[in-house]
Amino acid sequence: MTLLLIAAGAAVGAPARFLTDLVLAHYAGRRLPWGTLAVNVVASGLAVFLAFAVADPRLTALLATGLCGALSTYSTFSYETLWLVEEGRWRDAALNVAANLVGGAAAGLVGFALARLLA
Amino acid sequence: MPRSDRPPLHHTLRAVPTAALAAVAAGGVLGSLARYALQLAFPSRPDAFDLATFLANVLGGVCIGALMAVLTETTRHPLLRPFLGIGILGGFTTFSTYVVGVARALDAGEAALAFGYGLATVAAALAAVAAAFYATRLLLRRRRGGAA
Numbered sequence: 001m002t003l004l005l006i007a008a009g010a011a012v013g014a015p016a017r018f019l020t021d022l023v024l025a026h027y028a029g030r031r032l033p034w035g036t037l038a039v040n041v042v043a044s045g046l047a048v049f050l051a052f053a054v055a056d057p058r059l060t061a062l063l064a065t066g067l068c069g070a071l072s073t074y075s076t077f078s079y080e081t082l083w084l085v086e087e088g089r090w091r092d093a094a095l096n097v098a099a100n101l102v103g104g105a106a107a108g109l110v111g112f113a114l115a116r117l118l119a
Numbered sequence: 120m121p122r123s124d125r126p127p128l129h130h131t132l133r134a135v136p137t138a139a140l141a142a143v144a145a146g147g148v149l150g151s152l153a154r155y156a157l158q159l160a161f162p163s164r165p166d167a168f169d170l171a172t173f174l175a176n177v178l179g180g181v182c183i184g185a186l187m188a189v190l191t192e193t194t195r196h197p198l199l200r201p202f203l204g205i206g207i208l209g210g211f212t213t214f215s216t217y218v219v220g221v222a223r224a225l226d227a228g229e230a231a232l233a234f235g236y237g238l239a240t241v242a243a244a245l246a247a248v249a250a251a252f253y254a255t256r257l258l259l260r261r262r263r264g265g266a267a
Contacts, residue, residue, distance in 0.1 A: 006155050007148045014147020014210050015140050018201070019132070026131045040214040047215035048222045064215070065155055070147040074176040074212035074240075075183040076205070078248040082184070085249075097241065104218045112222060 002061045009066020013043075017071050033080040033096060036073060040100050043072035045107030052115035139201040146206015154211050165223040168232065172216045173240055179212035180244040184251030192259045212244075 021035030028034045047068040054060060077100055084093035154175045161171040186204055189195065217240055224233035 003152060003155070006151055010147045010151035010210050011144045013151075014206055015144045017147075017209060018140065018143045018205055019135075022131060022135065023128065026125070026128055043215035044218035047219050051219045051223065052226070064219070065158075066151055068215040069154060069213040070151045070210040072214035072216075073209040074214050074217065074244055075179040075208040075248070076212075077214060078176075078180045078244045079183045079187055079252075081245060082248050082252060097245075100214065101237075101241065104214060105221070108218045108222050112226075 005061040010070035013070030041103040044104040048108040049111030142202040147210035150207040150210025169220040180247035184248040188255035
């Protein structure tokens with residue numbers, strides 16, 4: 001059952017990340033990896049909220065491990081940072097790392113605060 | 120920044136092959152289940168270093184580095200990147216569980232662990248992707264150079 005719930009969440013999360021990247025690149029271009037930043041920030045906020053507000057292991061499997069886990073990505077974030085370095089854009093590479101870390105932490109803080117408010 | 124030469128969004132989205140979307144979904148499921156298996160093998164605790172997520176994110180970095188070197192140096196099947204890169208490795212690695220690990224450590228009063236884990240992951244993942252990318256590219260170029 002846990003495996004099915006994780007699979008269901010991931011089957012939505014991974015294509016959602018792919019499509020978010022396409023939509024943001026459509027409007028903002030591909031000079032900076034906005035899509036990965038967006039999914040990482042949103043998934044981090046939701047996952048921290050779930051971690052502190054939800055005890056049901058089925059919901060955790062579906063939404064945290066499956067959906068948020070597949071919606072967010074470390075591999076693409078790392079590779080896109082390397083790609084910016086390869087382009088000689090060290091400042092943008094550093095900004096990309098900082099934006100993901102600060103954005104993820106800020107979203108996590110919001111998720112934590114919401115979870116505490118509801119508890 | 121408004122651009123008049125930009126096609127409408129639904130044109131961009133309609134151009135996405137269904138097979139690519141299916142490959143991303145299937146790969147995402149496989150990668151996420153593999154990440155879960157790693158989490159079962161190394162269960163995490165709020166007051167300890169989350170080894171499973173750390174390993175997933177660093178191993179995923181090694182794999183994406185090698186994969187992207189292969190894909191930028193050679194011509195491969197167009198579904199390989201959606202399936203392996205965006206799907207499997209995107210699903211295997213996770214930014215959200217990484218942030219949850221930092222948050223749990225902070226909540227447990229383990230500030231040093233939170234910052235140590237946070238910095239170790241980002242440093243190791245970036246080093247992994249760079250090392251794997253340049254090593255694989257060097258290998259591919261050497262082999263091609265030797266064959267020519």
